[in-house]
Amino acid sequence: MAGFCRGDRTRAGRSRQPGRPVKPAGPVGELDRGGQILRLAGRWQAAGLLPAGWQVRLPGEAEWEKAARGGLHLPEKVRLGAIGEIDLAEVNQLEAARENDMARRRYPWGDERDPDRANCDETGLNAISAVGCFPGGASPYGAEEMSGNVWEWTRSLWGKDLGNPDYKYPYDPVDGREDLAAGTDDHRVLRGGAFSGYDRNVRCAVRLGDSPYYRFRIIGFRLACQVTP
Secondary structure, eight states: OOOOOTTTSSSTTOSOOOOOOHHHHHHSSSSSHOOOOOOHHHHHHTTTSSSSTTTEEOOOOHHHHHHHHHOOOOSSSOOOOOGGOHHHHHHHHHHHEEEOOOTTTTTTSSSSOOOTTSSGGGGOOOOOOOOTSSSGGGTTTTTOOBBBEEEEEEEEEEEEEESSSOOOOOOOOOOOOOOTTTOOTTTTEEEEEOTTGGGGGTTTTEEEEETTOOOOOEEEOOOOEOOOO
Protein backbone atom coordinates (compact mmCIF):
# COMPACT_ATOMS: atom_id res chain seq x y z
CA MET A 1 0.00 0.00 0.00
CA ALA A 2 1.93 2.97 -1.25
CA GLY A 3 1.23 6.37 -2.71
CA PHE A 4 1.94 9.84 -1.45
CA CYS A 5 1.12 12.08 1.48
CA ARG A 6 -0.24 15.52 0.69
CA GLY A 7 1.79 17.98 2.74
CA ASP A 8 -0.92 20.65 2.60
CA ARG A 9 -3.38 18.56 4.64
CA THR A 10 -2.40 19.26 8.25
CA ARG A 11 -5.54 19.11 10.36
CA ALA A 12 -5.93 17.09 13.56
CA GLY A 13 -4.81 13.50 13.35
CA ARG A 14 -2.88 13.95 10.15
CA SER A 15 0.86 14.08 9.65
CA ARG A 16 2.28 17.57 9.25
CA GLN A 17 5.32 16.32 7.38
CA PRO A 18 4.86 16.04 3.61
CA GLY A 19 5.79 12.56 2.50
CA ARG A 20 8.20 11.80 -0.28
CA PRO A 21 6.14 10.62 -3.29
CA VAL A 22 5.96 6.84 -3.40
CA LYS A 23 4.49 5.20 -6.47
CA PRO A 24 2.30 2.15 -5.90
CA ALA A 25 4.03 -1.10 -6.72
CA GLY A 26 1.10 -2.10 -8.90
CA PRO A 27 -2.15 -4.04 -8.50
CA VAL A 28 -2.05 -7.36 -6.75
CA GLY A 29 -3.99 -10.46 -7.73
CA GLU A 30 -4.02 -14.12 -6.70
CA LEU A 31 -1.49 -13.38 -4.00
CA ASP A 32 -0.92 -16.65 -2.21
CA ARG A 33 -1.25 -18.98 -5.22
CA GLY A 34 0.90 -16.80 -7.43
CA GLY A 35 3.88 -16.93 -5.06
CA GLN A 36 4.26 -13.15 -4.68
CA ILE A 37 4.27 -13.40 -0.89
CA LEU A 38 6.89 -16.15 -0.90
CA ARG A 39 9.13 -14.06 -3.12
CA LEU A 40 8.61 -11.03 -0.89
CA ALA A 41 9.48 -13.09 2.20
CA GLY A 42 12.62 -14.30 0.45
CA ARG A 43 13.73 -10.72 -0.25
CA TRP A 44 13.06 -9.74 3.37
CA GLN A 45 15.08 -12.70 4.64
CA ALA A 46 17.97 -11.87 2.32
CA ALA A 47 17.93 -8.29 3.62
CA GLY A 48 17.83 -9.42 7.25
CA LEU A 49 14.33 -8.01 7.81
CA LEU A 50 12.63 -11.37 8.43
CA PRO A 51 14.51 -13.55 10.93
CA ALA A 52 14.73 -17.32 10.64
CA GLY A 53 11.68 -19.01 12.13
CA TRP A 54 9.22 -16.35 10.99
CA GLN A 55 6.89 -16.36 8.00
CA VAL A 56 4.52 -13.89 6.38
CA ARG A 57 1.07 -14.48 4.92
CA LEU A 58 -2.24 -12.80 4.25
CA PRO A 59 -4.33 -12.38 7.40
CA GLY A 60 -7.63 -14.15 7.85
CA GLU A 61 -10.74 -11.98 8.01
CA ALA A 62 -11.07 -12.37 11.80
CA GLU A 63 -7.41 -11.50 12.28
CA TRP A 64 -7.86 -8.39 10.14
CA GLU A 65 -10.86 -7.24 12.19
CA LYS A 66 -9.07 -7.83 15.48
CA ALA A 67 -6.16 -5.73 14.24
CA ALA A 68 -8.63 -2.95 13.36
CA ARG A 69 -10.87 -3.02 16.46
CA GLY A 70 -8.64 -4.60 19.06
CA GLY A 71 -9.35 -7.79 20.95
CA LEU A 72 -11.55 -8.17 24.01
CA HIS A 73 -8.47 -7.21 26.01
CA LEU A 74 -5.76 -4.72 25.09
CA PRO A 75 -2.17 -4.14 26.19
CA GLU A 76 -1.41 -1.15 28.39
CA LYS A 77 0.93 0.14 25.70
CA VAL A 78 1.45 -0.53 22.02
CA ARG A 79 4.52 -2.64 21.27
CA LEU A 80 6.00 -1.68 17.91
CA GLY A 81 9.33 -2.77 16.53
CA ALA A 82 11.23 -4.96 14.11
CA ILE A 83 10.08 -8.58 13.97
CA GLY A 84 13.32 -9.91 15.42
CA GLU A 85 12.95 -7.63 18.45
CA ILE A 86 9.53 -8.94 19.48
CA ASP A 87 9.39 -10.94 22.72
CA LEU A 88 6.40 -13.24 22.27
CA ALA A 89 6.13 -13.94 26.00
CA GLU A 90 5.96 -10.21 26.67
CA VAL A 91 3.32 -9.71 23.97
CA ASN A 92 1.11 -12.46 25.41
CA GLN A 93 1.29 -10.90 28.86
CA LEU A 94 0.44 -7.44 27.54
CA GLU A 95 -2.57 -8.76 25.63
CA ALA A 96 -4.57 -9.40 28.81
CA ALA A 97 -3.64 -6.14 30.55
CA ARG A 98 -7.01 -4.33 30.32
CA GLU A 99 -10.47 -4.69 28.86
CA ASN A 100 -11.29 -3.16 25.49
CA ASP A 101 -14.21 -0.86 26.29
CA MET A 102 -14.88 -0.33 22.58
CA ALA A 103 -14.47 -3.83 21.19
CA ARG A 104 -17.32 -3.12 18.75
CA ARG A 105 -16.00 0.28 17.65
CA ARG A 106 -17.17 1.47 14.23
CA TYR A 107 -13.76 2.74 13.16
CA PRO A 108 -10.25 1.84 14.36
CA TRP A 109 -10.08 5.06 16.41
CA GLY A 110 -13.64 5.05 17.80
CA ASP A 111 -17.27 5.49 16.77
CA GLU A 112 -17.19 8.93 15.15
CA ARG A 113 -16.48 9.33 11.45
CA ASP A 114 -13.52 11.60 10.76
CA PRO A 115 -12.03 12.22 7.29
CA ASP A 116 -8.84 13.48 8.97
CA ARG A 117 -8.19 10.01 10.37
CA ALA A 118 -8.62 7.94 7.20
CA ASN A 119 -8.19 8.40 3.47
CA CYS A 120 -11.76 8.20 2.17
CA ASP A 121 -13.91 10.15 -0.28
CA GLU A 122 -14.67 12.90 2.24
CA THR A 123 -10.94 13.44 2.80
CA GLY A 124 -10.62 14.75 -0.75
CA LEU A 125 -7.22 13.32 -1.70
CA ASN A 126 -8.68 11.06 -4.41
CA ALA A 127 -5.46 9.04 -4.46
CA ILE A 128 -3.56 6.40 -2.51
CA SER A 129 -1.61 7.84 0.42
CA ALA A 130 1.59 6.55 2.02
CA VAL A 131 1.25 4.75 5.35
CA GLY A 132 1.84 7.28 8.12
CA CYS A 133 -0.24 10.15 6.73
CA PHE A 134 -3.09 9.47 9.17
CA PRO A 135 -1.56 8.64 12.57
CA GLY A 136 -4.78 9.70 14.30
CA GLY A 137 -6.55 6.78 12.63
CA ALA A 138 -4.36 4.07 14.16
CA SER A 139 -6.08 1.06 15.71
CA PRO A 140 -5.71 0.12 19.40
CA TYR A 141 -2.71 -1.99 18.38
CA GLY A 142 -1.10 0.89 16.53
CA ALA A 143 -1.90 -0.47 13.05
CA GLU A 144 -2.35 2.38 10.57
CA GLU A 145 -4.45 2.65 7.41
CA MET A 146 -6.82 -0.12 8.52
CA SER A 147 -9.62 2.21 7.46
CA GLY A 148 -9.66 3.65 3.94
CA ASN A 149 -6.78 4.13 1.48
CA VAL A 150 -7.09 0.75 -0.31
CA TRP A 151 -9.20 -2.36 0.16
CA GLU A 152 -7.08 -5.13 1.68
CA TRP A 153 -7.11 -8.78 0.68
CA THR A 154 -7.62 -11.44 3.31
CA ARG A 155 -7.18 -15.14 2.73
CA SER A 156 -10.74 -15.90 3.95
CA LEU A 157 -13.35 -17.12 1.48
CA TRP A 158 -16.40 -15.13 0.44
CA GLY A 159 -18.02 -17.80 -1.75
CA LYS A 160 -18.86 -18.15 -5.41
CA ASP A 161 -21.70 -15.59 -5.64
CA LEU A 162 -20.60 -11.96 -5.26
CA GLY A 163 -24.13 -10.86 -4.47
CA ASN A 164 -24.80 -13.50 -1.81
CA PRO A 165 -21.76 -14.66 0.20
CA ASP A 166 -21.64 -18.29 1.26
CA TYR A 167 -19.82 -17.30 4.44
CA LYS A 168 -21.69 -14.70 6.45
CA TYR A 169 -21.52 -13.43 10.01
CA PRO A 170 -21.47 -14.41 12.82
CA TYR A 171 -18.01 -15.71 12.05
CA ASP A 172 -17.50 -19.47 12.21
CA PRO A 173 -13.85 -20.54 11.80
CA VAL A 174 -14.76 -24.16 11.01
CA ASP A 175 -17.45 -23.65 8.36
CA GLY A 176 -14.99 -23.83 5.47
CA ARG A 177 -14.24 -20.13 5.00
CA GLU A 178 -10.61 -20.65 6.04
CA ASP A 179 -9.96 -23.49 3.58
CA LEU A 180 -6.54 -22.59 2.20
CA ALA A 181 -6.85 -25.25 -0.49
CA ALA A 182 -9.96 -23.65 -2.06
CA GLY A 183 -9.81 -22.93 -5.77
CA THR A 184 -9.84 -19.59 -7.50
CA ASP A 185 -13.56 -19.89 -8.30
CA ASP A 186 -14.16 -18.97 -4.65
CA HIS A 187 -14.01 -15.22 -4.14
CA ARG A 188 -11.90 -13.86 -1.29
CA VAL A 189 -12.86 -11.29 1.34
CA LEU A 190 -11.54 -7.72 1.23
CA ARG A 191 -11.73 -5.36 4.18
CA GLY A 192 -11.07 -1.74 5.09
CA GLY A 193 -12.53 0.31 2.24
CA ALA A 194 -10.62 2.68 -0.04
CA PHE A 195 -9.91 6.33 -0.74
CA SER A 196 -12.74 6.37 -3.27
CA GLY A 197 -15.36 5.17 -0.79
CA TYR A 198 -17.59 7.19 1.52
CA ASP A 199 -16.75 7.20 5.22
CA ARG A 200 -19.56 4.76 5.99
CA ASN A 201 -17.78 2.25 3.74
CA VAL A 202 -14.49 2.36 5.64
CA ARG A 203 -15.97 1.06 8.90
CA CYS A 204 -14.38 -1.95 10.58
CA ALA A 205 -17.43 -4.12 9.83
CA VAL A 206 -17.63 -3.49 6.08
CA ARG A 207 -16.64 -6.46 3.92
CA LEU A 208 -16.47 -7.08 0.20
CA GLY A 209 -15.77 -10.13 -1.94
CA ASP A 210 -13.96 -10.46 -5.25
CA SER A 211 -12.04 -12.86 -7.43
CA PRO A 212 -8.42 -13.47 -6.36
CA TYR A 213 -7.53 -12.70 -9.99
CA TYR A 214 -9.01 -9.20 -9.74
CA ARG A 215 -6.62 -6.28 -10.10
CA PHE A 216 -7.47 -2.64 -9.49
CA ARG A 217 -5.74 0.41 -8.06
CA ILE A 218 -8.01 0.59 -5.00
CA ILE A 219 -6.99 -2.91 -3.84
CA GLY A 220 -3.84 -3.71 -1.89
CA PHE A 221 -2.81 -5.91 0.99
CA ARG A 222 -1.03 -6.08 4.34
CA LEU A 223 0.77 -9.09 5.72
CA ALA A 224 0.58 -10.93 9.01
CA CYS A 225 3.76 -12.32 10.53
CA GLN A 226 3.93 -15.45 12.63
CA VAL A 227 6.44 -17.89 14.04
CA THR A 228 6.82 -20.89 11.75
CA PRO A 229 5.07 -23.91 13.32
